[in-house]
Amino acid sequence: MKVINYKQIEDCLEGTNIRDLLLDEPVTKEFVEKLGKLGKLILNETMEKPFFKIIVRSKYTIKGSIGNNSIRVMLPDNAEFEMMQEIINFINEEEKS
């Protein structure tokens, strides 16, 4: 899985730094489980299109739905770009067998 683009989301939410990451292929359960290693994973598998959320305490939240080509990252207001880059690097990193 690779991040091919990202964009800032403006949603009338003062004080929240939201980015959508565009991926080169749809999100799978395995990918969600990989992301889950970053923090606390909540996955709602009963939904037709399962929704997940990964809370990395005091840092950021990642969320999305299995089957979509993008995920959302909610960063703190003052987050530096390095934090986003960390997430992108983690996603782009090949799984070691």
Added chain:
Amino acid sequence: MIYFNNTATSYPKPEIVTEAVKAYLNRPPLHSSRTGIEHDGDDIINTCRKNIAKILNAQSPEQIVFTSGSTEALNLVIRGLDFSGGHIISTSIEHNSVIRPLKTLESEGLISVDFVPCDKYGYVKANWIVEAIRPDTKAIVVNHCSNVTGSIIDLDELSKIAKNNDLILIVDASQSAGLVPIDVDSWNIDYLAFTGHKNLFGLPGIGGLYMKKTLELKPLKTGGTGIKSEILLQPKSMPLYYEAGTPNMPGIVSLEAGSRFVIETGLEKIASHKASMVKYMIDELSQFEEIVIYTSLENNSLSNFCFNIEGLVPEEVNYILESSYDIHVRSGLHCAPLLLDYLEVKPWGTVRASPSYFTQEWEIEKFINAIKEIVQIFVRNKKRHENESYKLQTN
């Protein structure tokens, strides 16, 4: 995909709008006048002005000037009149397109401004405005229909208050033009701003201003008019005085077709369809104690279903709807920050689902079922899980 963000921009547009824009773009701009293109023996700009005048019940199309939208129209009137040293009354349901120009004039020391409160559904009773009138009050600037809750102010009553107190009445009709009956003539409205891309089904970037008395405002911009070019000052005739620069022809063409669609279909039919869709949402979802609804069945256009789900921030509800159900709504402050206090939704705002005239019942049903599922999974199951964990810990 289900699109429920029509309060922001209407989608889909009627077929006659897309066809008209396509035809315009494919035709060479050979005409010598600025109007360029013809429609039924009349030029398209004039036809568009006539359509808008008809929808607003204005006496003459000459009372309509085109702008890039409501924001420019409101800036034109708020900045174009001389309110120096005066007091302006506005309301707490205003959009930033009214709040910011007024607060800017206030910060420049030119005016003082009061925003009259509303109730918990965003409703402002016209009478409440009377209490804010001072000897130095010069104008009332009001939002006809809230873009958040859909509440409507009684302009007939308000216009009498304005007239009795010799106040200028300025109306933001961004949400109501093309949906709610407006009678600028009998309501004695001095200025009314409208936008083209919402209930008039045009493209974004076109709107306008109705003026009871023309040529009293100072223009926001000056420049080319295509005619009377020998005059070195802006020609003081309608609409040239306010329409400097190349007109937004694709916008005007779309607005002409969109407003024609509204006239031919009938305002009542359009409003009644939207209201039946929103009422369906309210009827089904008001049964859930976890759902707080801010759209009232009274004094409301019923064009938006504005709500929150207890325990979930609006952005989260918005995103779950979008990513798991492909339903597109809007969440947040909706550019109406003063309303938050009265709805008690600080700091996150609300979720707003706004169907259109083209919305079908199955789309509403899918939305209702999605919300029911979100409540079950993200609120009820979570609570049950927390209760069970608590029991395990305490046993």
